[in-house]
Amino acid sequence: MATFRKRGNLQWEARIRKRGYPATCKTFDTKAEAEQWAKGVETEMSKGQFVSTKEAESYTLSECLDRYKEEYLPRLKDPRREISRANCLQSRAIAHRIMSTIRSKDIADYRRAREKEGISANTIRLDLALLSRLFNFAKSDWGMESLTNPVQLAAKPKLPPGRERRLESGEEEKLFEAIGDDFEFCAIIKFALETAMRRGEIVKLAWEDIDLRNKSVLLRDTKNGTCRTVPLSRKAIEVLQGLPRHISGRVFPGHLHPDTLSSKMGKACQLAGLANLHFHDLRHEATSRFFEHTDLDVMEIKAITGHKSLQMLARYTHLRSANLAARLDGAKRGEVRRF
Known part of the structure; x- marks a missing residue:
């Protein structure tokens, strides 16, 4: 009553x-x-339809982000980026709002403010993805059953087309010249161009997963969460055979982190005068070379690169116009060479 x-x-x-x-x-x-x-x-x-709003009306977004960092983020393989993202969100005005008062308009206002600051669409999308997971987690695990997820109703930023940067004529040589006597980083670049492996997969590579006799490497810890076997070309094997063994058991130094590779790549590109070239572009270059220089079909390439779907792989299949012309003249895929 x-x-x-x-x-x-x-x-x-x-x-x-x-x-x-x-x-x-x-x-x-x-x-x-x-x-x-x-x-x-x-x-x-x-x-029997009543759902208490007490929990949702008792905590701010910032307080829930603290709890989210403590309970959920440690489950991730590498939580550092998500923790940094959560910390950034806590510095915004929306973080002081009570959870139950946050509406889709507030999410849209946050998105527009970030866009005015010049933040990329993909970064904003990742921020919103974290917020969406937080609201779902609070609803399912923290007794905030009355919450609705405002992120689901808010418009998301339009993502730009996927990157299509490739190495132009002479750029590979300039890159290695800029790297100089950093033997191991040169080896990593060569290995990436031969295997199309992601930077995280490369730095975690262990000698116990290398099978030189069968010319393959087993990737146990991938972005997609599934194991895959990558065949090794002759050049990839030569790179591996020229490497020293580390006590860590890693193929490359145990202190390396994916962000370290990106940083070293940025410095080398700046020194070489290569504009807008990132480490991940090597994966795009390697995958494109699979299509240009081998007889592998699209399903075989998908198995090597580990893309989840053919749609995701399609953006890596842009071939050089000269190679397309040669194919039109009857050249087989494996006979095509870059100019």
Whole structure:
């Protein structure tokens, strides 16, 4: 049964006590609003449809982000980026809002503010993805059943087309010249161009997973979460055979991190005068070379690169116009050479 009491001169509190449900209360500006709310809640309780909003109305987004970092993010393979993303979100004004008060308009306002700051569409998309997971987690695990996920209703930023940067004539030589006597980084670049492996897969590579006799490497820990076997070309094997053995058991130094490769690549490209070339572009280059220089079909290439779908692989299949012309003249795929 609902009871009502005046709080000060301007507010009314409605409190409902019903067997089988926790005490529920809420404050309103007028008694009429309090009575209307109480009537609706009692009806939901009678029908067994009532969901308490107490938890969702008790915590701010920032407080929930703290709990999310403590309970959920440690489960990830590499939580550092997501922790950094959560910390960034906590510095925004929206972080001080109570969870139950955040609406899709607030998410849209956050998106527009980030766009005005010049933040990339993909970064904003990842921010929104974290927020969406947080709301779902709070709803399913933290007793905030009354929450709706405002991110699902908000418009997402339009992503730009996928990168298509490739090594132009002479750029590979300039890159190696800029790297100089950094033997191991040169080896990593050569290995990436031969295998199309991701930077995270390369730095985690262990000698126990290398089978030189069968010319293959087993990748146990991939981005997609599934193992895959990558065949090794003659050049890839030559790279491996020229490497020293590390006590860590890693093929490449155990202290390397994927971000380290990106940083070293950026410095080398700047020194070589190569604009807009990232380490991940080597994967695109290697995959394109599979199509240009081998007789492998698309399914075989998909098995090597580990792309989840043919649609994802399609963006890597852009071939040089000169090679296409040679194919039109009857050249087989494996006979085509770059100019």
